[in-house]
Amino acid sequence: MAENREVTIYDIAKHLNISAATVSRGLKNSPAVSKNTRKKIAEVALELGYQSNTFASSLRSKTTKTLGVLVPRLNSHFMSSVLAGMEKAANKHGYNLIIAQSLEEAENEKQNADTMFNKRVDGLLISLAYDTRNINHLEPFFKRNIPVVFFDRVYSHPSSISVVINNYDAAYKITKHLIDQGCQRIMHIGGNLLRNVYKDRFDGYRQALKDHDLPFQDKMHLISELSEKDGTAAAKHILSMPAAKRPDAVFSANDTSAVYCMMALKAAGFHIPHDVAFAGFNNDPISKVIEPNLTTVDYAGETMGNIAVTNLINHLQGTGNLYSTNSITLRADLIIRASSLKNEVQKTK
Amino acid sequence: MAENREVTIYDIAKHLNISAATVSRGLKNSPAVSKNTRKKIAEVALELGYQSNTFASSLRSKTTKTLGVLVPRLNSHFMSSVLAGMEKAANKHGYNLIIAQSLEEAENEKQNADTMFNKRVDGLLISLAYDTRNINHLEPFFKRNIPVVFFDRVYSHPSSISVVINNYDAAYKITKHLIDQGCQRIMHIGGNLLRNVYKDRFDGYRQALKDHDLPFQDKMHLISELSEKDGTAAAKHILSMPAAKRPDAVFSANDTSAVYCMMALKAAGFHIPHDVAFAGFNNDPISKVIEPNLTTVDYAGETMGNIAVTNLINHLQGTGNLYSTNSITLRADLIIRASSLKNEVQKTK
DSSP, X not given: OGGGSOOOHHHHHHHHTSOHHHXXXXXXXXXXXXXXXXXXXXXXXXXHTOOOOHHHHHHHHSOOSEEEEEESOSOSHHHHHHHHHHHHHHHHTTOEEEEEEOTTOHXXXXXXXXXXXXXTOSEEEEOOOXXXXXXXXXXXXXXXXXOEEEESSOOOOTTEEEEEEOHHHHHHHHHHHHHHTTOOSEEEEEOOTTSHHHHHHHHHHHHHHHHTTOOOOGGGEEESOOOHHHHHHHHHHHHHSOGGGSOSEXXXXXXXXXXXXXXXXXXXXXXXXXXXXXEOSBOOTHHHXXXXXXXXXXXXXXXXXXXXXXXXXXHHTTSSOGXXXXXXXXXXXXXXXXXXXXXXXXXXX | OGGGSOOOHHHHHHHHTSOHHHHHHHHTTOTTSOHHHHHHHHHHHHHHTOOOOHHHHHHHHSOOSEEEEEEXXXXXXXXXXXXXXXXXXXXXXXXXXXXXXXXXOHHHHHHHHHHHHHTTOXXXXXXXXXXOOOOGGGHHHHHTTOOEEEESSOOOOTTEEEEEEOHHHHHHHHHHHHHHTTOOSEEEEEOOTTSHHHHHHHHHHHHHHHHTTOOOOGGGEEESOOOHHHHHHHHHHHHHSOGGGSOSEEEEXXXXXXXXXXXXXXHTTOXXXXXXXXXXXXXXXXXXXXXXXXXXXXXXXXXXXXXXXXXXXXXXXXXXXXXXOOEEEEOOEEEOOGGGOSSGGGOOO
């Protein structure tokens, strides 16, 4: 079809009966072209459906003002907060974000990385999929000096920076809080240990047990994808244990599985926190809706997104150097709520 | 910097001491080039950081195998379900999605549309921002015959298709259900009437009142962005009303504001559903966590995403014609839970 042909500056020139060079200058808003002509050029460009040749101009200027973001999934309050923070920081500096999700699969992540590379993003922000084992798929970015910022689920690489929260510290504190409440048999519902976030939370949990002379037991460590179903399955697992062997506390690596585990145990007649205390991670909205309200870790997603993008843009604009920093670690505060307060007099919040 | 220069097929040719024409054919995986040479070309292309010229090849083949998705926000269970459905359908057909969010602002939506257009997506899927008043920013797509699919928050345009649920019908049914439970003063917490989803829900609510000889009262219709804060504010508004004038039921256009309104009323000593019955919309995870569980409308987000992308790809591949259909309307089922069951004997689920 005729309309499907690429509209060029020559078409605009012909339409206005002016030279292509004038159109080219006009499209760049050059003062060498009269304001009136620039206006006409812009109108005809829109009318004819001219696509500004960002690709060609990016070859010259080396910039597209677009940042790519690769995420595992778009289904959590945490990730939507991160992306809102990124969006605000990007817009402030005149950048646009394009986002792709891997649905937690390494293969999709690889394809999305290719897409972002070929869409010529100026920089890449990435949080790894559940089962990504290496970052070979990011080599094209490193080769071309396109800066890469890891956030949340990170990977150590000399030419990139990581923005994380202190997962180890937060998990240590939350476990210690449960121990302070008199809990002795604390179960941990964790994620894939390939990912730093779950490894660090597990390590913090284990170290807190050790420092308080409590034994770590393998069967008290469940690994899952931390979904609603996984929370319900954890409750079934607890119910299948002999009463004396059951945990007196559960620390889950996210709020979703903590909440669904709580709901199933409540339905089975358990009193929370008396029979089992609960703590989650992320401070998702559901943590304030479940009764009793869930003790959790406040994950400053918006701050993380803002810092990741601001550092990336500063690097691109030459006002900062990403590669001089290895990682940025954000504070993560404990939020103590009724689900873990066995000992009412110790109620702190 | 030397590494920052665009790597061309000539660099690859020089590196391998073969002709550029052979490299070009090799990159297209042409059988005219030996398998071994094709492998070497691919390796060197990766090593040097060659960016396949999707732009130029899209000029020839008219396809980038990328679809753009513009959404208001990425912060709801509904939107993440839609995007998961889109992603699965796209992957199945070898397409990649790139996503951008407007944070509910028309100005951002316009910029994102420009970005998608200039990234040369093969098709666009869009759900409008809260305050978008026209779709002039989509004109470039229509001019270039790049197909546009509206979903959820739609806009009528002769060269596009809309995928929606039957908002009117669902709102009518949920209002009728509250009336059947004996409720006479039903408040509606709704959204901006510019957006079809909120207009249709409001109309369904109002028609159900009318058909049951109940008066519609302006002060029983709150308009907000349906956030957590808006839910809490609605509860404050109810508490400020004289007891006899207060609603005996609340139908909210989303679950978030219903849940936060419920929590505030519960904290003020109200019994739900006895004092005020509640119904929401979307079947968000929180609707199953709040006590009593929230009556709502099951919004089949994943199905919507799947259908929108499948129709778009069928059109692109010539196995369907988008423009012959005006809109696709999906069924939305009522989910009756304890928050609206004043009349226990009528309990249906």
